[in-house]
Amino acid sequence: MSVSPPKIAIEFNDRVVRQFMLAAIFWGAVGMLVGVFIAAELNFWQLNAGVSWLTFSRLRPLHTNAVIFALVGNMMFAGIYYSTQRLVKARLASDFLSALHFWGWQLIIVGAAVTLPFGFTRGKEYAELIWPINIAVAFIWVVFAVNFFWTLARRREPSLYVAIWFYIATILTVAMLYIVNHLSLPTSWTHSYPLFGGVQDALVQWWYGHNAVAFFLTTPILGIMYYFVPKAAERPVYSYRLSVIHFWSLVFVYIWAGPHHLLNTALPGWLQTLGMTFSLMLWAPSWGGMLNGLLTLRGAWDRLRTDPVLKFFAAGVTFYGMATFEGPLLAIKSVNALAHYTDWIIGHVHSGALGWNGFMAAGMFYWLLPRLWNKPLHSTALANLHFWLGLVGILFYIGAMWASGITQGYMLNATSEGGTVLTYPNFLETLATIRPLMLFRVLGGALYFTGWLLLAYNVWQTLRGAQAVNGSIEVYADEAHAAERPLGLGGTILNPPVVFSTLGTLFVCAWLFGNEFVSLAGVLGAMIVCVLAYAHFQTRRFRWSGWYDRLLVSAAPFAILTFIAVAAGGLIQIVPTILVQQAENVEDRIQVPYTPLELAGRDLYVRDGCYLCHSQMIRTLLPDVLRYGDYSRLGESIYDHPFQWGSKRTGPDLAREGGKYPNNWHFIHLRDPRATSAGSNMPAFPWLYDHATDVAALPRKLAVQRQLGVPYPAWTDAQIQANVAAQAKAIAEDLRTAGAYIAPDREIVALIAYLQKLGKSTPVAPKRDEGK
Amino acid sequence: MSVIPLTLGLSLVLVGLFLGCFLREQKRSRLSSPERDALLPLAEEKPRVVPRRRSGAAAQVTSNNDRK
Numbered sequence: 129m130s131v132s133p134p135k136i137a138i139e140f141n142d143r144v145v146r147q148f149m150l151a152a153i154f155w156g157a158v159g160m161l162v163g164v165f166i167a168a169e170l171n172f173w174q175l176n177a178g179v180s181w182l183t184f185s186r187l188r189p190l191h192t193n194a195v196i197f198a199l200v201g202n203m204m205f206a207g208i209y210y211s212t213q214r215l216v217k218a219r220l221a222s223d224f225l226s227a228l229h230f231w232g233w234q235l236i237i238v239g240a241a242v243t244l245p246f247g248f249t250r251g252k253e254y255a256e257l258i259w260p261i262n263i264a265v266a267f268i269w270v271v272f273a274v275n276f277f278w279t280l281a282r283r284r285e286p287s288l289y290v291a292i293w294f295y296i297a298t299i300l301t302v303a304m305l306y307i308v309n310h311l312s313l314p315t316s317w318t319h320s321y322p323l324f325g326g327v328q329d330a331l332v333q334w335w336y337g338h339n340a341v342a343f344f345l346t347t348p349i350l351g352i353m354y355y356f357v358p359k360a361a362e363r364p365v366y367s368y369r370l371s372v373i374h375f376w377s378l379v380f381v382y383i384w385a386g387p388h389h390l391l392n393t394a395l396p397g398w399l400q401t402l403g404m405t406f407s408l409m410l411w412a413p414s415w416g417g418m419l420n421g422l423l424t425l426r427g428a429w430d431r432l433r434t435d436p437v438l439k440f441f442a443a444g445v446t447f448y449g450m451a452t453f454e455g456p457l458l459a460i461k462s463v464n465a466l467a468h469y470t471d472w473i474i475g476h477v478h479s480g481a482l483g484w485n486g487f488m489a490a491g492m493f494y495w496l497l498p499r500l501w502n503k504p505l506h507s508t509a510l511a512n513l514h515f516w517l518g519l520v521g522i523l524f525y526i527g528a529m530w531a532s533g534i535t536q537g538y539m540l541n542a543t544s545e546g547g548t549v550l551t552y553p554n555f556l557e558t559l560a561t562i563r564p565l566m567l568f569r570v571l572g573g574a575l576y577f578t579g580w581l582l583l584a585y586n587v588w589q590t591l592r593g594a595q596a597v598n599g600s601i602e603v604y605a606d607e608a609h610a611a612e613r614p615l616g617l618g619g620t621i622l623n624p625p626v627v628f629s630t631l632g633t634l635f636v637c638a639w640l641f642g643n644e645f646v647s648l649a650g651v652l653g654a655m656i657v658c659v660l661a662y663a664h665f666q667t668r669r670f671r672w673s674g675w676y677d678r679l680l681v682s683a684a685p686f687a688i689l690t691f692i693a694v695a696a697g698g699l700i701q702i703v704p705t706i707l708v709q710q711a712e713n714v715e716d717r718i719q720v721p722y723t724p725l726e727l728a729g730r731d732l733y734v735r736d737g738c739y740l741c742h743s744q745m746i747r748t749l750l751p752d753v754l755r756y757g758d759y760s761r762l763g764e765s766i767y768d769h770p771f772q773w774g775s776k777r778t779g780p781d782l783a784r785e786g787g788k789y790p791n792n793w794h795f796i797h798l799r800d801p802r803a804t805s806a807g808s809n810m811p812a813f814p815w816l817y818d819h820a821t822d823v824a825a826l827p828r829k830l831a832v833q834r835q836l837g838v839p840y841p842a843w844t845d846a847q848i849q850a851n852v853a854a855q856a857k858a859i860a861e862d863l864r865t866a867g868a869y870i871a872p873d874r875e876i877v878a879l880i881a882y883l884q885k886l887g888k889s890t891p892v893a894p895k896r897d898e899g900k
Numbered sequence: 901m902s903v904i905p906l907t908l909g910l911s912l913v914l915v916g917l918f919l920g921c922f923l924r925e926q927k928r929s930r931l932s933s934p935e936r937d938a939l940l941p942l943a944e945e946k947p948r949v950v951p952r953r954r955s956g957a958a959a960q961v962t963s964n965n966d967r968k
Contacts, residue, residue, distance in 0.1 A: 139948055140945075143950070211941070214941070214943065214945065215940055215941065217943075285940065286932070287932040287936070287937050287940070289937055289940045289941070290937070291941075354941075355941045356941075358938075358941045358942060359941050359942070362942070363942075364935075364938035364939050364941070364942065365938050365941075368934035368935070368937055368938040369934055499947070502947055502949065595949050595950070595952075596949070596950040597947035597948055597949050597950060598947070598948050598950055599945040599946070599947055599948075600945060600946050600947070600948045601943070601944075601945050601946070602946075
């Protein structure tokens with residue numbers, strides 16, 4: 129007579145899920161409110177009330193960090209922790225780590241909210257937080273990783289569902305991206321310079337920036353899609369096999385797309401083409417995921433009429449498809465020549481952020497709410513209203529930005545008389561044209577924000593009198609925890625797929641980077657490896673499939689291989705760029721290092737976020753050259769830590785601003801932009817005239833710049849002070865002769881010194897590269 | 901260096917790799933199967949009320965049982 133094995137109950141830790149969910153809703157409201165406010169400021173510059181911490185350029189980083197790290201971050205953690213426990217049939221490994229993760233993350237968000245508006249910034253987009261907070265982020269991310277992988281190690285379900293693969297890729301890749309792009313040398317507790325400068329910094333920044341989109345805003349939400357859409361639709365994913373292809377192709381291709389943010393700039397041409405091509409290829413895996421998500425709703429389409437959860441999920445996945453078609457389109461160089469620096473890019477970002485991230489979050493929250501608190505949703509009608517308000521808001525937003533971006537792009541690029549003159553030489557003429565469209569953006573954002581407030585209200589009303597519940601399951605006590613025959617290190621590396629992939633990659637690298645003989649050997653080797661791999665697969669396919677079966681249940685090897693897949697793109701793009709940036713490779717010009725006063729002025733430019741509206745990169749395009757001067761060379765920004773190429777032209781490019789206007793013009797312009805530029809929407813910066821430049825910080829800053837490779841002499845503190853005083857005095861005297869009276873130690877003097885240096889460079893005789 | 905052969909070559913290598921993975925998936929013997937894995941999210945669970953104070957085991961809810 130057989131005895132049934134005993135069963136044990138596992139209760140999931142859903143407390144941390146509830147915490148992250150409520151935090152996401154709260155911070156989402158904060159982030160969206162800031163977004164609506166700064167959008168309004170672009171039409172009504174007076175809204176900052178003359179206060180520095182309410183100015184657009186100080187608040188924009190707060191908006192982006194809040195919606196990315198606070199809203200999507202908290203939402204992602206809620207979804208990952210809820211789904212992972214159930215998919216692996218194990219409670220989260222450590223309640224302590226879960227609590228540390230939650231409270232640590234909220235503390236980081238509060239730190240960001242307190243520092244960013246007051247100008248404590250690294251000056252790099254989505255990487256603005258000062259270095260002590262960076263360390264906190266890295267620490268909390270490690271806590272998250274340990275908690276997650278420890279839970280996987282304790283799992284009772286040997287097979288790793290596709291959502292888990294996406295979470296693994298997210299955790300590993302975000303760690304790699306974040307650490308590399310935040311490598312800095314501190315100059316004080318609240319300031320640092322990034323290790324990379326100029327074109328290197330540009331590439332690292334957008335390798336990080338686009339992959340923040342990829343691995344923070346996309347892959348974890350795809351994992352969430354693969355769990356919650358089947359749950360809500362009560363049917364399995366459309367094609368599990370498609371999800372296999374989707375995952376591997378996405379994580380490999382995404383990493384290469386970063387250079388599409390730098391098209392037509394001083395970035396080396398081969399990198400631009402690489403980024404463009406991989407961005408185009410990315411369309412396929414992205415739509416694979418979109419189709420998989422949408423077609424999961426087969427047989428459940430009628431429920432869209434009444435179920436707000438499915439409405440949000442269906443619309444969210446559709447916006448994902450839209451954004452991942454628009455992205456590759458924008459990554460084509462000729463399209464990018466029109467769109468870069470315009471509102472079209474903003475529209476693209478927000479179709480993904482509001483449509484994909486925001487709607488997937490809302491759908492997940494409405495699904496989780498009654499299950500985490502064992503009480504029906506307070507009002508389905510309000511949830512449906514949220515959907516429609518949000519949808520209309522998104523359509524207003526992106527429609528306005530498409531029209532605005534394309535209009536401004538065409539106007540700025542328009543030439544007459546055989547392409548010899550600009551049709552619209554005055555930048556402000558284009559701004560005046562798009563202003564009404566910018567107002568529609570405010571309306572769209574406000575509608576979306578209102579919908580989010582309805583969610584918050586609905587949640588609040590549902591929670592009143594509700595009791596929290598944790599999910600639980602019963603499992604047999606003797607079920608194996610981990611896989612049978614787990615893969616060791618040898619099994620991870622010495623197997624046909626990895627060996628052939630590695631050999632093929634090495635041969636392709638030899639083809640790319642070797643001289644004639646090595647390059648030829650690389651081509652032949654790559655072809656031979658492909659043929660051998662195919663032959664081996666055909667004759668020994670059981671070894672390939674047997675290995676992959678074991679990989680699926682071996683979390684550590686799976687993680688290692690995923691990490692290698694994502695690291696390859698970064699290494700191949702970044703390492704050659706670092707090696708290549710030597711003095712002889714700076715084309716025909718090299719930047720003249722800033723004087724101490726100019727460096728102080730540049731740090732004020734970064735502090736006040738001027739780079740958010742003004743670019744410093746004249747592209748290799750005729751309209752750019754006609755409007756701003758000779759195109760920017762790679763060497764002209766080589767000493768800029770961080771780089772200032774910019775990503776948006778709400779105002780004109782400043783790459784060759786130095787010497788264009790007298791000192792007095794800048795003095796008047798920064799105090800009252802409309803006095804020099806009628807119709808400008810730039811806010812006034814009155815605090816620059818009241819505060820003294822922080823000269824005491826300069827010795828430490830210059831020492832760090834020297835460490836980073838900027839050729840400063842080893843000045844003493846006294847020499848630095850004297851240098852600053854002499855240059856400041858000269859500028860102040862020049863301003864006085866023009867009728868502007870200011871003490872030389874004011875910040876405006878330092879900023880004018882910096883602005884007048886822009887575009888100054890020394891000619892360099894290009895070194896002939898023999899033998900290639 | 902000409903980037904078109906480069907990007908075409910890399911794309912073809914990638915395509916071949918993932919095609920190989922997909923074809924291999926078709927016939928493998930597995931600890932699991934795509935059909936089984938696809939059903940993992942749909943497993944049932946029982947919600948347990950979280951006690952308001954620390955006073956013993958959590959009580960099973962009497963309604964909304966076997967929630968999906």
